Amino acid sequence: MTTQERQIPGMFTGLFAMTRRDLLLAWKRPGDVLNPLFFFAMVCTLFPLAVGPSAEQLEFSGPGVLWVAALLSTLLSLNSLFLSDFEDGSLDQLLVSPQPLPVLVLGKTLAHWLTSGVPLVIVSPLLAITYRMPPSVIGVMMLTLLLGTISLSLLGSIGAALTVGLHRGTALLSLLILPLAMPIMILGANAVSLAASNDVYTTGIWALGAYAIASLSLAPYATAAALRISNE
Amino acid sequence: MWTWFHKLASPPHFYRTAAILSPWLAMPGLALIAWGAWQGLFVVPMDYQQGDAFRIIYVHVPSAYLSLMAYMIMATSGAIGLIWRMKLAHAVAASAAPIGAAFTFLALATGSIWGRPMWGTWWEWGDPRMMSELILLFLYFGYMALRSAIDDTAKADKASAVLALVGIVNVVIVHFSVEWWSSLHQGQTVFKKGTMDAEMKTALLIMILGFTLLFGAMLLRRIRTEVLYRERRTRWVREMILSPEGGS
Numbered sequence: 001m002t003t004q005e006r007q008i009p010g011m012f013t014g015l016f017a018m019t020r021r022d023l024l025l026a027w028k029r030p031g032d033v034l035n036p037l038f039f040f041a042m043v044c045t046l047f048p049l050a051v052g053p054s055a056e057q058l059e060f061s062g063p064g065v066l067w068v069a070a071l072l073s074t075l076l077s078l079n080s081l082f083l084s085d086f087e088d089g090s091l092d093q094l095l096v097s098p099q100p101l102p103v104l105v106l107g108k109t110l111a112h113w114l115t116s117g118v119p120l121v122i123v124s125p126l127l128a129i130t131y132r133m134p135p136s137v138i139g140v141m142m143l144t145l146l147l148g149t150i151s152l153s154l155l156g157s158i159g160a161a162l163t164v165g166l167h168r169g170t171a172l173l174s175l176l177i178l179p180l181a182m183p184i185m186i187l188g189a190n191a192v193s194l195a196a197s198n199d200v201y202t203t204g205i206w207a208l209g210a211y212a213i214a215s216l217s218l219a220p221y222a223t224a225a226a227l228r229i230s231n232e
Numbered sequence: 233m234w235t236w237f238h239k240l241a242s243p244p245h246f247y248r249t250a251a252i253l254s255p256w257l258a259m260p261g262l263a264l265i266a267w268g269a270w271q272g273l274f275v276v277p278m279d280y281q282q283g284d285a286f287r288i289i290y291v292h293v294p295s296a297y298l299s300l301m302a303y304m305i306m307a308t309s310g311a312i313g314l315i316w317r318m319k320l321a322h323a324v325a326a327s328a329a330p331i332g333a334a335f336t337f338l339a340l341a342t343g344s345i346w347g348r349p350m351w352g353t354w355w356e357w358g359d360p361r362m363m364s365e366l367i368l369l370f371l372y373f374g375y376m377a378l379r380s381a382i383d384d385t386a387k388a389d390k391a392s393a394v395l396a397l398v399g400i401v402n403v404v405i406v407h408f409s410v411e412w413w414s415s416l417h418q419g420q421t422v423f424k425k426g427t428m429d430a431e432m433k434t435a436l437l438i439m440i441l442g443f444t445l446l447f448g449a450m451l452l453r454r455i456r457t458e459v460l461y462r463e464r465r466t467r468w469v470r471e472m473i474l475s476p477e478g479g480s
Binding site for chain 1: 367370371373374377381382387390391395397398399401402405406409410412413
C-alpha cells in the first residue's frame with residue numbers, strides 16, 4: 001500500500017503564479033495602474049504652475065520634482081497592494097498556503113513593481129523633456145527610477161502589510177513609509193542633479209543598486225512577518 | 233543565576249521594583265542636572281568664538297544623545313518582545329517612544345535656537361545632523377501613529393516592533409545618505425571644534441549623566457503606568473488596589 005504524496009508545487013512556481021495572478025488582476029482593472037501615472041503627471045504639472053515656468057528654474061528643479069512625484073505616486077498605488085486580497089479573503093489563503101510566505105510576498109511585490117515602477121520609468125522621459133532635461137540626463141534619470149522603484153515597492157510592501165485592514169490606512173501608510181523612503185529619493189534625485197551638471201553621479205547609482213539588493217533580500221521577510229501580525 | 237531577570241519580567245514584580253528604583257534615579261539625576269546647569273551656565277568661562285551662546289549645548293547634546301538612545305531601547309525591547317514573547321518588553325517599547333520623541337524635539341528646538349545667532353537662521357536645511365534628527369522625529373511619529381491606529385494591544389505591539397526594527401536599519405542609511413547629500417550642497421557649517429576645555433567637558437558629561445538618570449526615572453514611571461493599564465483586568469492589580477495601602 002503506497003500513500004500518495006501530496007505534490008506541492010515548487011517555490012518559483014508559487015512566485016510566478018502569484019505575479020501572474022496580480023498582473024492579470026491589474027490588466028482587468030487598468031485604472032489601478034493608470035491613476036498613479038496620471039497623478040505623477042499632475043504633480044509634475046503643479047510645480048511649474050507654483051514656482052514659475054522660467055527655463056533655468058525648470059532645469060534646476062526637474063530632477064527633484066520628478067523624483068518627489070514618483071515617490072508620491074508609488075505611495076498612492078501601495079495602498080491597494082494587499083487591500084483587495086484582504087477584503088475577499090484570498091490573503092488568508094496565502095497565509096495558510098504551503099509555500100513560504102516571503103516568496104509569495106515577493107511575487108506580489110514583483111507584480112506591483114511591474115505595474116507601478118516600470119510604467120513610471122516609461123512615462124518619465126515625456127515629463128523630463130518638458131523640464132528641458134537633455135537626453136543623456138534622461139537616461140540617468142530612468143536608471144535611478146528603475147532601481148529606486150524596486151526599493152520603493154519592497155519597502156512600501158512592509159508598510160502596506162502593517163496597515164492592511166486599518167481604517168485610517170492611507171494616511172498612516174504615508175506617515176510610516178515617507179521617512180523610510182527618504183534615502184532612496186535623496187540618492188536618486190541627487191544622482192540626476194549631478195548628471196545634469198556633468199558631475200560624477202555613479203555614487204548614487206551604486207548606492208541605489210545596493211539599496212535595491214538589500215531590500216530585495218530583507219524586505220519580503222519583514223512584509224511576511226507584518227502580514228502574519230495584522231491577520232492574527 | 234538568571235532568576236532575577238525572569239522575576240523582573242513578571243509585571244507585578246517589575247511594578248514594585250520600578251517604584252523603588254525610580255526615585256533613586258530621579259533624585260541623583262536632578263541633583264546632577266542642577267549642579268551641571270549651574271556649572272555650565274555660570275562657572276564655565278565663555279567660549280572665545282561663540283560667546284555665551286554655546287551654553288545651550290548643555291541641554292542640546294544630552295537631548296540629542298537620548299533621542300537616539302530612546303530609539304535603540306524602543307527597537308531592542310520591541311525585538312525582545314517579538315522573539316521571546318515577553319509582554320513587559322512591549323510595555324517598555326510603548327513607553328520609550330513618547331519620551332524619545334520629546335527629546336528629539338528638544339534637541340531640534342535647542343539646535344535651532346543655537347543656530348539663530350551662530351548661522352543667522354532658525355533652520356538650516358543643509359545641515360546633515362539637523363536633517364537626520366528631523367527624520368528621526370518623523371520615525372517616532374510614524375511609530376506612535378501606528379500604535380494608536382491598532383486597537384488590539386497585542387497586535388499593535390508586534391506591528392510597531394516590526395516597524396521599529398525596519399526603522400533602525402534605515403536610521404543608518406538615512407544618516408549616510410543625508411551626509412552624502414549635504415556634502416554635495418556646499419557642506420555648510422560642519423563645526424570642527426578643537427579640543428574642548430576640560431571644565432566645559434566635565435560640566436557636559438555631568439549633564440549627560442544627569443539627563444540619562446532622569447530619562448531612566450521617567451521611563452520607569454511610564455512603564456509602571458503602562459503595565460498597570462495593560463494588566464488592569466488581572467488579579468494582582470485588583471488585589472493591590474483593594475489592599476489597605478491602595479497600591480503605590
